[in-house]
Amino acid sequence: MQKPDTVTIPTATAAAFTESWGTLLANRVGPLLTCGEVEDVAELLRALGQEPLAGVWIAEHATADDKEDLHWLGTAHATEPTPAQP
Incomplete structure (x- = not known):
């Protein structure tokens, strides 16, 4: 049995x-x-407008x-120590 392309969700x-x-x-x-998991959540939310x-x-x-991750912001994590400035 083939799955439908769309489903109906009550408002x-x-x-x-x-x-x-x-x-x-x-x-x-x-x-x-994971990146894949959050993408799935985001896609569902987008489908819901x-x-x-x-x-x-x-x-x-x-x-x-x-x-190396898909959504990396290009900064260190807030919990990581900031390197000392010379």
Whole structure:
């Protein structure tokens, strides 16, 4: 049996999901996800019309990415010591 290209999600369910999976959860969980996992969350949020929230998830995840990771911000992690200045 072939899977459909789209699914129907009741509006109330979509609203509850986007509220539950909001900025606070993104801040707590985003850094723990792999790049692929956060991309999947972001894609679902985009499909629900939540582009700004998808960006929040990517940004929060990126705070823990390393140099070789997809979402790396180009800066050291906040928990890493800053090298001493001469």
